[in-house]
Amino acid sequence: MNSATIHSNPISNYPPKLRLFPSNLHNFHRNHYLFAQPNKRMAFLGPLSSKISASGNATASGVDGGSGFQTLREFMGKGGENVRDELVVLFSHLEYACKRIAALVASPFSSNLGEGFSVVAGSDERDKPKPLDIVANEIILSSLKNSGKAAVMASEEDDAPVWLADDGPFVVVLDPLDGSRNIDASIPTGTIFGIYKRLVELDHLPVEERAILNSLQSGSKLIAAGYVLYSSATILCTSFGLGTHAFTLDHSTGDFILTHPNLKIPPRGQIYSVNDARYFDWPKGLKQYIDTVRQGKGRHPKKYSARYICSLVADFHRTLLYGGIAMNPRDHLRLVYEANPLSFLAEQAGGRGSDGKARILSLQPVKLHQRLPLFLGSPDDIDELESYGDIQQKVNPGYDV
Numbered sequence: 001m002n003s004a005t006i007h008s009n010p011i012s013n014y015p016p017k018l019r020l021f022p023s024n025l026h027n028f029h030r031n032h033y034l035f036a037q038p039n040k041r042m043a044f045l046g047p048l049s050s051k052i053s054a055s056g057n058a059t060a061s062g063v064d065g066g067s068g069f070q071t072l073r074e075f076m077g078k079g080g081e082n083v084r085d086e087l088v089v090l091f092s093h094l095e096y097a098c099k100r101i102a103a104l105v106a107s108p109f110s111s112n113l114g115e116g117f118s119v120v121a122g123s124d125e126r127d128k129p130k131p132l133d134i135v136a137n138e139i140i141l142s143s144l145k146n147s148g149k150a151a152v153m154a155s156e157e158d159d160a161p162v163w164l165a166d167d168g169p170f171v172v173v174l175d176p177l178d179g180s181r182n183i184d185a186s187i188p189t190g191t192i193f194g195i196y197k198r199l200v201e202l203d204h205l206p207v208e209e210r211a212i213l214n215s216l217q218s219g220s221k222l223i224a225a226g227y228v229l230y231s232s233a234t235i236l237c238t239s240f241g242l243g244t245h246a247f248t249l250d251h252s253t254g255d256f257i258l259t260h261p262n263l264k265i266p267p268r269g270q271i272y273s274v275n276d277a278r279y280f281d282w283p284k285g286l287k288q289y290i291d292t293v294r295q296g297k298g299r300h301p302k303k304y305s306a307r308y309i310c311s312l313v314a315d316f317h318r319t320l321l322y323g324g325i326a327m328n329p330r331d332h333l334r335l336v337y338e339a340n341p342l343s344f345l346a347e348q349a350g351g352r353g354s355d356g357k358a359r360i361l362s363l364q365p366v367k368l369h370q371r372l373p374l375f376l377g378s379p380d381d382i383d384e385l386e387s388y389g390d391i392q393q394k395v396n397p398g399y400d401v
């Protein structure tokens with residue numbers, strides 16, 4: 001959440017001369033994406049396509065038998081998840097927004113984006129918005145508006161949810177650009193999103209109330225969730241409730257290609273991911289757990305390694321692939337925008353999402369910007385960690401870095 005005031009429209013001014021993307025989504029897709037030549041795609045995907053063809057999972061999940069690869073849009077259709085058209089439309093707008101954000105994050109022109117913003121005096125230095133957060137938020141907002149499929153968007157960047165369309169079938173909750181405080185060093189960042197159905201039984205309520213209550217649904221009601229990792233590759237990882245699947249952006253065509261069908265988190269990893277400069281503020285149980293596994297004295301007789309990027313999407317993505325635990329034991333990450341969507345993906349991949357005491361998806365959010373301790377990862381590692389009892393960091397002085 002931030003208290004920024006936007007005095008000019010950063011998107012329409014950006015980039016100063018060169019337009020990276022046409023403003024009209026339809027023409028954009030027409031000219032650049034949907035009608036990309038298949039042969040061109042194949043030429044770029046030679047090694048990848050054979051890798052996917054060799055995977056039983058990929059074939060079973062409907063990878064195009066002839067060409068050996070499948071785009072996200074194809075996957076959402078009959079060959080894969082077969083979700084309904086309305087969700088396909090919503091997703092294609094979200095996908096488009098994230099491609100724009102990916103381009104911005106990597107752009108040499110993004111340093112100009114700070115111009116035209118002012119921040120309300122007195123807000124905590126750490127919580128001050130980075131301009132790219134706001135631009136990313138605006139990009140997603142306009143895409144969701146254009147989709148006509150989102151009733152409401154609740155964003156970590158906004159104080160209150162924005163009502164978009166009375167008949168929109170979906171509710172979208174999101175963190176438009178997580179980890180953005182690392183952005184000047186080109187450290188990976190990410191977008192996190194969750195999708196619920198609009199609660200039609202609330203349609204009679206005043207719009208503000210309707211917007212909030214629709215956005216405060218429990219994670220167990222998610223119908224889809226995902227993240228987009230902006231890193232050396234741009235990865236869109238998603239679940240519609242039938243497994244977790246990751247797609248890699250092919251920059252030559254603009255397609256997200258299925259590269260990690262049916263991701264399964266290893267039941268146990270050998271990596272813990274936490275900001276351990278906070279060690280002296282941790283409770284006894286958490287200290288003991290970390291001391292134990294780093295010495296190789298835990299249930300898994302291997303010395304664990306530490307990895308901490310301090311960018312939640314990147315830390316979670318690595319955990320999904322390699323196993324272990326990505327954690328933030330203090331009340332810092334948000335239930336609605338971060339913990340619920342990522343726990344949904346973790347569970348769909350056979351992993352767990354916990355606040356140290358309870359399953360994240362079983363919690364009923366009471367406030368939009370509610371924060372909590374978060375532990376995501378391999379089931380055996382999280383079980384072992386929780387067996388230490390007090391692992392939630394209650395001392396939370398706020399940290400300046």
Ligand SMILES: O=P(O)(O)OC[C@H]1O[C@](O)(COP(=O)(O)O)[C@@H](O)[C@@H]1O
Pocket residue numbers: 178179180181275310311312313328332399401
């Ligand atoms: O300072 P900590 O406790 O290590 O928190 C780092 C975490 O905060 C985040 O930067 C999110 O915080 P913000 O929402 O304030 O940007 C995550 O990407 C990261 O995992």
